Amino acid sequence: MNERTLYVLEFNKVIALLMEETATSVGRELASQLKPYTEMDDIIYLQNETDEALHILRLDKTVPFSQMYDITDSLKRSRIGSTLDTTECLQIAQTIYAGRNIKTFIEKLEENIPLLKDIVLDITPLHHLEKEIKLKIDDHGQVVDDASPKLKSIRQTIRTFESRIRERLHQLTRTKSKMLSDAIVTIRNNRYVLPVKHEYRSAIGGIVHDQSSSGQTLFMEPRAIIELNNQLQQAVVKEKQEIEIILQKLTSEIAEHEETLIKNIEAIANIDFIFARARLAVKMKAAKPTLNEDGIIDMKQARHPLIPLENVVASDISIGKTYHAIVITGPNTGGKTVTLKTIGLCTLMAQAGLQIPAFDGCKLAVFKKIYADIGDEQSIEQNLSTFSSHMTNIVNIMEEIDEHSLVLFDELGAGTDPQEGAALAMAILDEVIDREARVVATTHYPELKAYGYNRKSVMNASVEFDVETLRPTYRLLMGVPGRSNAFEISDRLGLRKEIITEAKSYLGIDSKNVENMIAALETTRKDAEKDLEEADRILEESEELRSELVKEWKKFEAAKKDLYRQAEEKAEKALQKAREEAQIIVDEVRQMKDKTLWKEHEWIEARKMLDEAQPSLLKTEKINEKTTDKEELEVGDQIKHQTLQQIGTIIEKKNKQEFVIQVGNMKITAKRKDLIFVKKAEKEKEDAPSRPVSHMITSSGGSVKSELDLRGERYEDAMLNLEKYIDDALVQGYPRVTIIHGKGTGALRKGVEKFIKTHPLIKSHRLGGENEGGSGVTVIELS
Missing domain, CATH: 3.40.50.300 (P-loop containing nucleotide triphosphate hydrolases)
Incomplete structure (x- = not known):
């Protein structure tokens, strides 16, 4: 990519904004090297990475970027044999901990984020190395006593010498307090000393390590503790040597895992870089292109x-x-x-x-x-x-x-x-x-x-x-x-009109024509914008009105069904009461001595007639089965399978007594005697306008399409067709259907969304994916 172009378009300022969104120094370094790619596959991969991270942020989940460091230089030094200090070792342990946290967080996410999960596969936890460092070095960067048995012994010796030295010095401060400027024990040149007045130097005896600015106070190491101080210094030297040995061993272990640690750093930096891109997208209210x-x-x-x-x-x-x-x-x-x-x-x-x-x-x-x-x-x-x-x-x-x-x-x-x-x-x-x-x-x-x-x-x-x-x-x-x-x-601005008129006279005809044409275009554009705003307003009002009408109609239908149900319940109770009273009469008659007046089969027939007097007011929801055995069944006819008690469609006629039917997602062979005719297949009129052919569900063989194409239809017609189509799809038992409404002005999409929200048998819906038509398609999950 042309470097001058990057400079002129101020791409460096975008990089600066991106760097502000990083959480680690290694991620910031990676962001600073951002360059545009030119290969389609590389760019799509990067965009998908950003989109996955953005998906996590939208779920209000935060990657645990705990404190970590760029340990690259320390790893290089460990490889060439240099001994790392305690601070460097702690930074390596902290980086291992940070990588493990990020890896655990990403891997536990249930979302579909394959690219991010693939990146954290390169992070190796290295529990043993982290534990080894933490066992030998405390949080303040000090090697602990238990880092080795020898170090523990040496430090015990140091504490013993320090205790004996302090004890002797305290005795001197009590017995020779008049010779001291202050009754305290202090340290000069890593040796314990007392502040002695200048005139008592000979009386105390020993080595002078320092003096006050006035020269009146000498910081002297009394002769009585010189040997103890020497022994203490020897122990301190041994302590430093043992700490050096401990750090050398830790450095060797770190060097053994150099390659793994570098991969960890690179993976952490990449994850931080990707999430920085996602956070920048949120801040800019950006979209994936x-x-x-x-x-x-x-x-x-x-x-x-x-x-x-x-x-x-x-x-x-x-x-x-x-x-x-x-x-x-x-x-x-x-x-x-x-x-x-x-x-x-x-x-x-x-x-x-x-x-x-x-x-x-x-x-x-x-x-x-x-x-x-x-x-x-x-x-x-x-x-x-x-x-x-x-x-x-x-x-x-x-x-x-x-x-x-x-x-x-x-x-x-x-x-x-x-x-x-x-x-x-x-x-x-x-x-x-x-x-x-x-x-x-x-x-x-x-x-x-x-x-x-x-x-x-x-x-x-x-x-x-x-x-x-x-x-x-x-x-x-x-x-x-x-x-x-x-x-x-x-x-x-107030220039006299005569001057403006004269200036216009100097313009050529072509210039005037061009200016007049542009002025006309601007006027036309502004009028078109006003008309569009008015049309949008009217459309919105119409959609609201239709929504209210649909809501009221559904209330009416629900009330009607409720009234029918109440009537049926009332009739059922009356009929049940009649049955009970009739049974009492029958029992009494049967106990009469003269039974010749009553035939048993007549009682049975009367009882059957009474049972068949079941009320059925919701006729619109029942299937008319009167012409069951007389109707000639053909391919495309709707039928009801008596055993399955399911509505289906004839998709193949083997002979007059055997048919292949589609019931929901099932395709089965059925006898004529098991089928009840519902309605004939609808035939398209010859003069009907041609419609786009939608994709059929060929795997199941059903006659209802899995897609409904509403593009090009008027809003009201589209909504009526949608309502009928969803009813047919529910009858067929389809679990999912696709509505194609296109992008356009968005009116059809909004209409589809409003319809979905009011339909009780629609479980959920979503816009189409990248390979399904995007925002021009709505996929509906049916109950």
Whole structure:
């Protein structure tokens, strides 16, 4: 990637923001080396890593990045035989502990994060080495007494000597207190001494190690403890030698695991780096881009990554589908350069594995080369003017670009004669377009406004300027070239109208026509925006009204069913009472002596009629079985299997008495006598409009499709078709169906979501995955 481009687009500032999000020094070092990649597979891998980490953050889970250190230098020293000090050993133990914590955290997560779990496989816990270091060195960096039996013995000897020395010195402070400046025991040159008054030096006797600034106090080692102090120093030397031996052994053990420890550090740094990318995405409210190698950039509400959220103005930016070049015109300080940098910086970020500050569904191309000629780059040392400086850079760019390049020109052709500059700019753009590179250029030249209209592969754009407030809005307007607004601004600032009128008379006819055309386009655009806002408002109100109607209708249906149920219960109670009374009468008659008046079969028949008087008011939910044996069954007919008590569909007719039927997810063979006809298969009308053919569930053989395509339908028709389709899918027993509503304005998707929320038999739903249609598809789980 071109280093100059990274500098001009301020990619280093993005790196600085990323480094602030790291939790470890090794992760910070890795972030500082961030570079954009150019291979699609590498970039997709990085983006997936970032997305996995972002998924963990959205679940409000935090990786335990406990304190750790960059122990690389210590490991190198251990390899060449240097002895590590206690601090270095403790840092290595802490790094082992940090790696183990991170590994345990990632591995215990139940989420689907294969890339992160694969990284922590390289972390080896090294429990034994960590324990060995902690057993020999305490948290304050001191080698403990139990580090070795010899050290323990030596330190016991040291404490004995120190105790005996202090005891003798305390005796002297009591017996010779008048000779001392202060009755204390202190240390000079690692030897115990007393503060003796100068005049009593001979009386105390011994070695002078120091004196006060006035010379009146001498710090003397009394003759009585010289030998003890010597023995103490010998013990201290032995202690240092034993500590050195202990640290040498620890260093050797650490050196044995050098390669493993380096892998641990690299894995920890990588995990920290990935989560830093995810945290930066959260802070920027960024989205994962969909990548392509077709040179297509399509970002909705893209924002400049380095401008604070409260100040930045978002823009819709698209290039690469039907046009390969964008020419942006507009006033100074209107945001042209910001737009240029937004495109370049977002592309660099995406190719470096970072998510970009734009809406979900954004698309970005992967470019092998990105070039930018932005800003005033006069060179006094090279004696180059602004024009010469820009042209030198452009010459270098033109030698390198191809169909895999993105080129960004700021004020193309500026700094020279306007006519020559405009002509040169058009020629340069023609050459870049001929090479099939993607190019975005900003300019002041009015000639380039017409340039965009005369070439199919070029799109005009402008940054909006509010003439009322005399301020730029920083909005990018695709398809509309910018106006100069010089006359309008002058008029509002108070310039006399006669002067403005005279100035207009100097304009050529072509210039007037271009300005009038641009003004008409702006008026049309603003009217269209107002109409769109009004349409959105009406649509929203209509959806709310329909939702209320659906809710009320469901209440009505529920109340109706409840009334039917109450009526059935009431009738059932009355019938049960009639049965009981009839049974009493039958029993009494049977006990009569003359039974010839009553036939037993008549009693049985009457009882059967009474039992069959069961009420059934919910006829709409029952199946009419009157014509069961008379109906000729055909493929596609709906039937009910009497044994299974399930609704199904005939998918194959073997003969008049044997059929293959689909019941839910089952495909079975059934006899005619076991089947009850429900309704005939629906035949499509010849004059019906053709519909997109949706994918059938071929594995089960069912006649209801697993997908419903609502694209192109009116909202009301789509919702009615959706309601009927879900009912049919529930009857067929499908566990899951897919609704294709497209992206568009989002009205159909919102309608589908509202319907889902009100349907009692829908368990859950989600938007389609990357290979399922994305946000243009909703997958529904049925009860």
